[in-house]
Structure formats: C-alpha cells, structure tokens
Amino acid sequence: MSAMTRPFDRPVLHAPPLILRRPEPRDSDAIVRICGDAEIARRLARVPHPYGATDAAFFLDHVVPHEWVWAITLDGDDTLIGVVGLTPGDDPASAELGYWLAREHWGRGIMPRSAGAVVGYGFDTLGLSTITSGYFEANPASGRVLAKLGFVETGRQMGDCLATGAPVSTVRLVLQPAGFA
Ligand SMILES: CC(C)(COP(=O)(O)OP(=O)(O)OC[C@H]1O[C@@H](n2cnc3c(N)ncnc32)[C@H](O)[C@@H]1OP(=O)(O)O)[C@@H](O)C(=O)NCCC(=O)NCCS
Structure with missing residues (x-):
C-alpha cells in the first residue's frame, strides 16, 4: 500500500510483551x-499543562482519526500506558514520529519496542521513505530511543513547548528504511 492512499488504518501491532491498538x-x-504529569508535558511540544478531559477529548476526536497513532498496552491488560504515532507531513512519503509513556514504565525498553513496531509499519505497510522526529535537548532519554532505532541527527533549532510556553532547543533527526535498526 502506498502512503499516497492515507487511510489511517490502525491494525493491532504485536510487539511482545506489548500490544498496540487504536486509542x-x-x-x-x-x-x-x-499527560497531566508535568514531567511528561514539559518534554512534549503539543501537550498543554494543566491537561484535562477536554484535552483528551480533543486528542481522541481530532488527532486520532487523522494520524497513525496507537495506544501502548501490556499484553493481558488493556490499560493505556503510553501513545506512539506517526503524524503525516506535507510530503506524502514522510511522517513525524512522536511518543510518550507513563513515568512508572520508563527505563524498561518499552518505547524502543513500541516505536520500532510503528516505524516498521510506516516503512513496510505505508511505504514511507522518510520518518522524521525531534526531541528537546534537555530530554536525552528520548534521544536514546531514537538512536536505538537508527535515527540520525540533521540539526538543531528552537521549537515550542505548549506546556511551558517557552522556546526550547530541539534536536531534529531523520530515519530512512536502510538505517532502521
Ligand atoms: C522518552 C521516553 C519515551 C523513553 O521511553 P522508555 O521506554 O523509557 O525508553 P528506554 O527504556 O529505552 O530508556 C531510554 C533512556 O531513558 C533513560 N532512562 C532509563 N531509566 C530512566 C528513568 N527511570 N527515568 C528517566 N530516564 C530513564 C536512559 O538514558 C535510557 O537510555 P539507555 O537505555 O541507553 O540507558 C519516556 O521517557 C517518556 O515518555 N518521556 C516523557 C515524554 C517524552 O519525552 N516523549 C518524547 C518527546 S520527544
């Protein structure tokens, strides 16, 4: 299937011990x-703080239908513990990877595994030729996730953080199928 068709299909992805499904x-x-955790929001560009039910409704009603975004769950427990997704870009062959994970689950390799499944879907099923991503310089844990997947830095620029309202130095990265680890 080509990225040109853009159906925003959301098959269940299996990445043991994780199951990724539509939010x-x-x-x-x-x-x-x-997302109400300030330590999560301040690491993300698009999450306001404080964060309430209206914000979650906006995500579910206006983001989920228009992006390839999955809920991360542990096999055997349907509770959402994080989100990972691809946001389509202007170029139909390209998309932007983004993710967040509940703090109590950090440091167990959950995001490299989840994001790896989504990146694989992007290249193999959507036919993307490029996946971009970015992280705030002050958030090296996210840089580690991207490095584990094979992303390479393309530059640094100032970006916005909705939660703090302050401009932040952001590292930009890119991945092509040949570099996918
Ligand atoms: C960034 C994030 C997704 C990493 O997910 P993860 O599943 O914890 O990823 P990993 O287990 O591979 O750990 C990545 C790095 O986090 C760091 N880390 C490990 N345990 C940690 C902990 N308890 N607390 C903070 N950082 C930790 C380590 O540097 C690790 O790298 P290493 O494996 O080379 O040692 C997660 O921390 C998160 O959701 N943060 C808040 C939201 C966010 O930053 N989103 C990305 C925005 S660009």
Whole structure:
C-alpha cells in the first residue's frame, strides 16, 4: 500500500510483551493522568499543562482519526500506558514520529519496542521513505530511543513547548528504511 492512499488504518501491532491498538474513548482517564504529569508535558511540544478531559477529548476526536497513532498496552491488560504515532507531513512519503509513556514504565525498553513496531509499519505497510522526529535537548532519554532505532541527527533549532510556553532547543533527526535498526 502506498502512503499516497492515507487511510489511517490502525491494525493491532504485536510487539511482545506489548500490544498496540487504536486509542478509544475508554482511554480518556489514563490519557488525562499521564499527560497531566508535568514531567511528561514539559518534554512534549503539543501537550498543554494543566491537561484535562477536554484535552483528551480533543486528542481522541481530532488527532486520532487523522494520524497513525496507537495506544501502548501490556499484553493481558488493556490499560493505556503510553501513545506512539506517526503524524503525516506535507510530503506524502514522510511522517513525524512522536511518543510518550507513563513515568512508572520508563527505563524498561518499552518505547524502543513500541516505536520500532510503528516505524516498521510506516516503512513496510505505508511505504514511507522518510520518518522524521525531534526531541528537546534537555530530554536525552528520548534521544536514546531514537538512536536505538537508527535515527540520525540533521540539526538543531528552537521549537515550542505548549506546556511551558517557552522556546526550547530541539534536536531534529531523520530515519530512512536502510538505517532502521
Ligand atoms: C522518552 C521516553 C519515551 C523513553 O521511553 P522508555 O521506554 O523509557 O525508553 P528506554 O527504556 O529505552 O530508556 C531510554 C533512556 O531513558 C533513560 N532512562 C532509563 N531509566 C530512566 C528513568 N527511570 N527515568 C528517566 N530516564 C530513564 C536512559 O538514558 C535510557 O537510555 P539507555 O537505555 O541507553 O540507558 C519516556 O521517557 C517518556 O515518555 N518521556 C516523557 C515524554 C517524552 O519525552 N516523549 C518524547 C518527546 S520527544
């Protein structure tokens, strides 16, 4: 299937011990709890702080239908513990990878595994030729996730953080199928 068709299909992705599925309205409370954590919001560009049910509804109603975004769950427990997705770019052959994970699950390799499944879907099923991503300089943990997948830095620029309202130095990266680890 070509990226040109853009159906925003959301098959369940299996990345043992994780299952990635479409985010649903029943995930609202989990999304509010996790995105309401200031330590998460300040590392992200598009998450406001404080974060409430209206913000989760906006995500579920206006982001989920228009992006390839998955809820991360542990096999055997349907609770959303994080989100990973690809945002389409102006170039139909390119998309931007983004993700967040509940703090109690950090440091166990969950995001490299989840993002790896999504990147594989982007290249193999969507036919993307380029996946971009970025992280705030002050958030090297995210840089580690991207390095583990094979992303390479393309430059640094100032970006916005909705939660703090302050401009932040942002590292920009790119990955092509041949570099996917
Ligand atoms: C960035 C994030 C997704 C990493 O996910 P993860 O599943 O914890 O990733 P990993 O287990 O591979 O750990 C990545 C790095 O985090 C660091 N780390 C490990 N345990 C940690 C902990 N308890 N607390 C903080 N950082 C930790 C390590 O540097 C690790 O790199 P290493 O494996 O080379 O030692 C997660 O920290 C997160 O959701 N942060 C908040 C939101 C965010 O930053 N999103 C990305 C915006 S660009």
